[in-house]
Amino acid sequence: MARIVMKFGGTSVGDIERIRTVARRVSEEVADGHQVAVVVSAMSGETNRLVDLCRRVAPMHDAREYDVVVSTGEQVTIGLLSMALQDLGVEARSWTGWQIPVRTDGAHGRARIQDIDTTDLIQRLEQGQVAVVAGFQGLGETDHRITTLGRGGSDTSAVALAAALDADRCDIYTDVDGVYTTDPRIVPKARKLARITYEEMLEMASLGAKVLQTRSVEMAMKHGVRVSVRHSWPEYWTVPGTLVCSEDEIVEKELVSGITYSRDEAKVTLQRVSDQPGVAARIFGPLADGNINVDMIVQNVSEDGQSTDLTFTVPTGDLDKAVGLLEACRDDLGFRHLTSDSNVCKVSVIGVGMRSHAGVAQTMFQALAERNINIQVISTSEIKVSVLIAEEYTELAVRALHTAYGLDAA
Amino acid sequence: MARIVMKFGGTSVGDIERIRTVARRVSEEVADGHQVAVVVSAMSGETNRLVDLCRRVAPMHDAREYDVVVSTGEQVTIGLLSMALQDLGVEARSWTGWQIPVRTDGAHGRARIQDIDTTDLIQRLEQGQVAVVAGFQGLGETDHRITTLGRGGSDTSAVALAAALDADRCDIYTDVDGVYTTDPRIVPKARKLARITYEEMLEMASLGAKVLQTRSVEMAMKHGVRVSVRHSWPEYWTVPGTLVCSEDEIVEKELVSGITYSRDEAKVTLQRVSDQPGVAARIFGPLADGNINVDMIVQNVSEDGQSTDLTFTVPTGDLDKAVGLLEACRDDLGFRHLTSDSNVCKVSVIGVGMRSHAGVAQTMFQALAERNINIQVISTSEIKVSVLIAEEYTELAVRALHTAYGLDAA
Incomplete structure (x- = not known):
């Protein structure tokens, strides 16, 4: 009982x-x-x-x-x-x-x-x-x-x-019968995961796999609640779903648990930003005040050594607002050009196994390079690697990565 | 304030x-x-x-x-x-x-x-x-x-x-602007009452003038709450409604405040019921058990002196059920014939003034007799007189009584 x-x-x-x-x-x-x-x-x-x-x-x-x-x-x-x-x-x-x-x-x-x-x-x-x-x-x-x-x-x-x-x-x-290694609409060989850690589920949830609300996963992790994702239709009642649990409960850990993607990304690049202390704060301050969530950020030193190029992503729906806010204080921020692109997609590889295994990111770069997919921005955390690519390559990239990490069902 | x-x-x-x-x-x-x-x-x-x-x-x-x-x-x-x-x-x-x-x-x-x-x-x-x-x-x-x-x-x-x-x-x-002396759809000369007593309002409410819920009037009477009935449309906001209050607050009492009618009545007559103690209880018991609300009741001694005729009314919707219940225990009740009629209407004259004035009922009977309207059943309380008549005379009767009691607007 x-x-x-x-x-x-x-x-x-x-x-x-x-x-x-x-x-x-x-x-x-x-x-x-x-x-x-x-x-x-x-x-x-x-x-x-x-x-x-x-x-x-x-x-x-x-x-x-x-x-x-x-x-x-x-x-x-x-x-x-x-x-x-x-x-x-x-x-x-x-x-x-x-x-x-x-x-x-x-x-x-x-x-x-x-x-x-x-x-x-x-x-x-x-x-x-x-x-x-x-x-x-x-x-x-x-x-x-x-x-x-x-x-x-x-x-x-x-x-x-x-x-x-x-x-x-x-x-x-x-209305789904569990958490999959990736979107089955793109990869028919996607597998349902028997178990997934809270940390991975959090990355899955916030990266676009709309199965569980993020706050609920945070709370489950905090209190160690074992959460099972199951389908509500009667024909699935005898089918086990996916258990979201702590790492200790997962005996056979996979290096990578899932590949996610999000098309709700737009890229903004500010060229020739004067390279002074505090400039990043001056740029991202207005965006934060405007309640715009900035995600991936990359800063390069430019050729002249006195200015820098800054690239970051925002949700597609906030792009116009972000551009407007930045243009409004162009003089204050001191950048020369602003370019933006909403035809981009963020593809991520997620897995707690990465913590203890090197080479995970390299497999990703290799697989994308083999398909001639250009990586525009890279960001990483302890258990994920995300890249920004041109939107038209989304399906190709997800399928290539799914195969490269050995996630395809037999 | x-x-x-x-x-x-x-x-x-x-x-x-x-x-x-x-x-x-x-x-x-x-x-x-x-x-x-x-x-x-x-x-x-x-x-x-x-x-x-x-x-x-x-x-x-x-x-x-x-x-x-x-x-x-x-x-x-x-x-x-x-x-x-x-x-x-x-x-x-x-x-x-x-x-x-x-x-x-x-x-x-x-x-x-x-x-x-x-x-x-x-x-x-x-x-x-x-x-x-x-x-x-x-x-x-x-x-x-x-x-x-x-x-x-x-x-x-x-x-x-x-x-x-x-x-x-x-x-x-x-959705009405007050309480009227009678239904204005039948009597265009119906007048809006400036004030009406709780007792009269209770009779109006339970007799078919659907303005205030009966329990609310009982409660207002019990606690002496002054209730004002008003129209919710903006064009009526400056128009006073009808105040429902205690008798003390009404200086110029009218003999009769209103004429109401209810078509939701059906008449049942049991002929040749054996005239023994307890027979009424045996008849009305099954109806009470069946949750049927019996209203007007009249009992006559029949010609042979050993049996009696019993007439009463029930809500129209309950007539079939009532007849079924009575027929089911016909032998036990010992009546010879059961007749019923749903083409009847109860017309009532209401007024606290009746308490202190004789002749109120007589005015009613006279007015109906002059129009050749036959009275089938009569019942009275301290502040009302009700009669059951053939339904087709409803409008004629209500108009005649409205005029007879001097309620017509100038």
Whole structure:
């Protein structure tokens, strides 16, 4: 007998039929003798509908009132799923964020969970009652008001609840059956990973493999919650998903676990920037103030020895804004030319095995060179190597790297 | 400066534009220096949508979970109206039932308000903040769960809040501009009443004038809350509505305040019922068990002196069920014939003035006799006389009585 947390997203509870299907899956775990808490999102489309109502009534609306409105989406789902479970003869009750309570800070619309009081919840679980918990919401610390965690927060709710309940595992049911070595739409020979470390999953999540919300992985790593990514469709229920866990739990470590790519990158180059102390701060200051996330940065000494070339990437959607901000202070920053290019792609190789093995980056450069793919920018961390290439080479590069690191399925 | 409660129903907050209109009306009261609490319903159609989801997921659903789902309708409205008020520069915050809290008993789906803790609310009102309160909902007494008051409960929420806040008045904004002497669709000369007593309003409400929910009037009477019925459209904002108040506040009492009618009546006659003690109990027992509300009852001694004829009315929708229940125990009850007629209408004359004036019923009988309208059943209470007539005479009877009691507008 185990204590488990199951999480189902908006698509999995998108209509009455799907809610009934989720209830059946939950009832199987109950029949197996497990203590079960289920965390759910709003029915798909519902959050957008509510957000739209807020925008229409007042474009500059109060975040506290936004939370009052938007949190109703999950509240509807917990009621309906509890009914569906009861209809199957499973004892169940719903829990809103304030009922548990899930205490958060007061940052409405993007609150962070501080503490979950599980006293009542554990008592009910031990009596065999399924707890159906509203994801994405909590109770503000000071003023007794509803808070929400921000988009995708239900993953975080589930992991935080699993940590607080000291659950044996946290199963995230989604619309993929696990984490793959790369995007199967590009590489048909992509393999599903049985296990992946938290660190790798974090790099996968933030680099474009949209499986788990980044904050939920950070929280799982911090509290050592074993997270399993699984498909919510009945035909996959007997198929094991991917377990996200600590490195200790992975016996056969692979050098490289996955290849990711992100087309949401644009490159900006400032030529002939005067090479003085503090110039980087003067350049990136306005971008930070404009809430633009700068990623890869490379600085070269230019030929004359008195100026420098600076290249960096920003999200494609922020390119125009970034160029505008930089042009506005061109005199102050003292650069001669600004060029930009949004037809670029960041391809990354990820693996905790890199820590102890040299030559990983060399394999990457070699494989790309063999296909005549030019590397524009390189950045590395302890467990990944990323390169920026021309967007048109994306598929070719991902396939070449997948083969080069021996990830292709037999 | 006064403390007032304003209540807006589902149609008045049916879309974003109407919510903005409500915010404008509230802001006028604030600008006049009043302390304002606003009670709102779910946006029109929303409660039906939520109820339908519950029915579809499980026809025999748990009333506790039903309340979790259905109470979200009002929660959305309080958030949106608070935003709309803030957008007009009015300080406002939303309050759910559990936040105040509005304590109720545990009868989910039809809970009764027991107590409203106004400590926080009054503090905010005194600071000039508008309280936007979710109607129809509360917090169960024992288990910290959301309750709802049942359909139309927002009127009751508003009156209960006005009582708890010791408000100077409670303005119910609806889709009529007040209480009329009778239905203006039948009698164009119907007059809007400036004032009406609680007792009369109760008779009006339960007899078919669908302006205020019965329980809200009972509560207003019990706590002496002055309730004003007003139209929610801007063109009516300067027009006074109808004040529902105690008899002491009405200086010029009218003999009769209104004429109401209800077509939702069906007549059942049992002929030759054996005239023994306990027979009425044996007849009405099965109907009560079947949750059928029996209204007017008349019993005549029949010619043979050993049996009796019994006539009574039930709601039209319950007629088939009532006939079925009675036929099923015909032998036990011992009646010879059962006849029924749903083409009947109950017309009532209401007025607290009747208490001290004789001849009120006589005026009614006379007016109907002059139009050759046959009276099938008569029932009376301290402040009303009701008659059952053939349905086809409804309009004729209502007009004749309106004129006979001098209610026609000049």
